[in-house]
Amino acid sequence: MSRELWEESAALHALGLLAGEELIRFRRECREDQGLHEFSVLLRDVSAQLVHLAPSESPPAELRERLLEGIACPRGSSYFHPKDLPGWGGKPIG
Numbered sequence: 001m002s003r004e005l006w007e008e009s010a011a012l013h014a015l016g017l018l019a020g021e022e023l024i025r026f027r028r029e030c031r032e033d034q035g036l037h038e039f040s041v042l043l044r045d046v047s048a049q050l051v052h053l054a055p056s057e058s059p060p061a062e063l064r065e066r067l068l069e070g071i072a073c074p075r076g077s078s079y080f081h082p083k084d085l086p087g088w089g090g091k092p093i094g
Contacts, residue, residue, distance in 0.1 A: 006036055014043035 009026045012018050018026055030037040059067075 007039070010036065010040040010043050013040055014047045 006029075009018065009022070009029070013023070013026050026040075030040055058064075
């Protein structure tokens with residue numbers, strides 16, 4: 001494994017982005033190469049610490065609403081919201 005691929009694979013592994021054959025191959029390489037294993041552990045620890053340094057912010061209310069609507073009613077879905085009915089004034093039906 002080239003040094004460039006070695007570092008790239010270790011970074012992807014630290015972020016949990018390796019899967020399938022790549023993950024199997026990387027784990028095998030780590031068992032055979034102590035330096036790669038140590039580098040991988042270092043990157044994993046650093047990435048875990050970076051997560052805690054990022055400021056936590058809430059998205060703007062309108063973005064949150066759009067996301068929730070997109071999740072509840074994906075494009076092409078047959079689901080509709082009562083507010084889409086003609087004449088619905090926001091009052092419960094029934």
